[in-house]
Amino acid sequence: MPIKKSASARPVKRTPRRSVLSDEIYEMIKRMIFDHEIAPGSRVNIDALAVQLDVSQTPVREALARLESDGLIAKEPLKGYKATDLLSLKEFNDLFQFRLLIEPWAAEQAAKLVDNTGKTALKAEMQSAKTALKISGDDQFQALTEHDARFHALIASISGNQSVADSYERTHCHLHLFRLFMANKLHLIEGESRAKFVQDLFDEYYQVGSGQLAIKEHDVIAKAIIDQNSKAARTAMHAHIESSLRRFAPAAQAINKK
Amino acid sequence: MPIKKSASARPVKRTPRRSVLSDEIYEMIKRMIFDHEIAPGSRVNIDALAVQLDVSQTPVREALARLESDGLIAKEPLKGYKATDLLSLKEFNDLFQFRLLIEPWAAEQAAKLVDNTGKTALKAEMQSAKTALKISGDDQFQALTEHDARFHALIASISGNQSVADSYERTHCHLHLFRLFMANKLHLIEGESRAKFVQDLFDEYYQVGSGQLAIKEHDVIAKAIIDQNSKAARTAMHAHIESSLRRFAPAAQAINKK
DNA sequence: AAATACTATTTCGTATAGTATTTTCAATAT
């Protein structure tokens, strides 16, 4: 009786991979765009990227094709891929207008349809927000951004309408807003002599002050949904998005003015 | 006096390709999904597809990656791609609910912002609708579907909000609705003995009757926009989408009941 | 200085080989 070849060849028999390389690469590249490792507007060379990530071109190409559909990477035929530019002021306003069309409705629906699972998830997400507030430095803004993304996606999901949830996800608004924030920050750092001072003010304004405010607004929304008060949920979401628009507008303007 | 060099040097040289192969393949595959050459829910074999289209796997993979982002193809890691299933009744309703959130607003904005270029484009599109009504048979439904897709996309574009326009395009609603229609038709053909009779009724209802009705509704919307009557445009668009929902609902129900 | 020609780089697509995983299907056991 021969020894099982398959067993001897793969003695440990590692658990089957649940994801494929191209998916990981997709996430990696998205991450690189997220934190300016790939700067807005910069060229993306497939070869170089493949070498850098230590994979072949095949998964990189698939990832870039998906990122193009997502609107995070732009393709110019025969010239290559480049990271999309930062949001123009118009795109910024358009994006928030779009969110105003779907998110207040989503919050309203969520309040109508939420079940115990949804309520638990909402409470957990708000708990994670409180944790994020304890972090300090740049990481705090990133943590808050990620909470924000999850919070809004969660509500879209609880609304029960997949089309709405998908359309929200595909805006990648948290990614675009974070890029604006980072670009603004980098700009300030390289700026005049008062850069450090301005930066500190900026940090305080955006991270601590604004962060706490945003989370307070999230709290109102979450409570309204948990109370199944649909009108209050809609109103609170509307107010939150407009408030968020006002918070980010200076950064969007500064970048476009530059 | 020398002959214009740029003219003499270039004419022989064939015009540079404006698109790359993977884009053409993307369109081809989308087309194959559109008219059930790739049936809903069926597996998509990359190898076979590459052979069939007479290209290598690379452009096919890029196209499929994009189609997955579009939600037209689903990927299961290590198992491969498959065409998405037909819309469930819930997805169907969700989709129309989503459209109700953005399209009436888009029509309203379009009426406010439309310029002469937009008015001309709207008139041209309505003219093409009249032409489509003259076609007979199955092609008519396809022609009407394509007009419908262009009409709604045009209004979203005139609204000036790129986020809104993109989100509409990405629903690919005309594609999904056409697939529902075709599936229903195929189902009827393979059905009972009264199939032919029912089919004729169906044709008349959906193609001639419904087609003319849809175009009448488009006319109302187009006129409101051209008149820059924003409230009327919003109302007309809202009514049209609800009317369209009612027209397609029987097909969506029939398929889900099957 | 401007047009042209040439070179280098890069993108795009092909071809192929190898590995990992799923699927198929028949033999075996329950």
Place this chain on the structure above:
DNA sequence: ATATTGAAAATACTATACGAAATAGTATTT
């Protein structure tokens, strides 16, 4: 009969090398 098992086949995934075609940059000529 049903379920389990295990090899074989099919398929998905990744790597790699190469070549054609377009673009970008440089040098040369007029």
